[in-house]
Amino acid sequence: MSLWLIIGIPLLFLLGLFLNAIKDMKQLEKQLPKYKDKIKEVPKEDDEEDK
Known part of the structure; x- marks a missing residue:
């Protein structure tokens, strides 16, 4: 038991x-759809160039 x-x-x-x-x-x-206009895209960082 x-x-x-x-x-x-x-x-x-x-x-x-x-x-x-x-x-x-x-x-x-x-x-989420309420705040869709407030979302800004984050630019991608190229990690491969650092290597």
């Missing part, structure tokens, strides 16, 4: 974190 608790409780915790991250990601996707 205690083995199931040792294995099950951390798995439930990780599952909860995963589901919470998915929920937050969906909420963020809904909010």
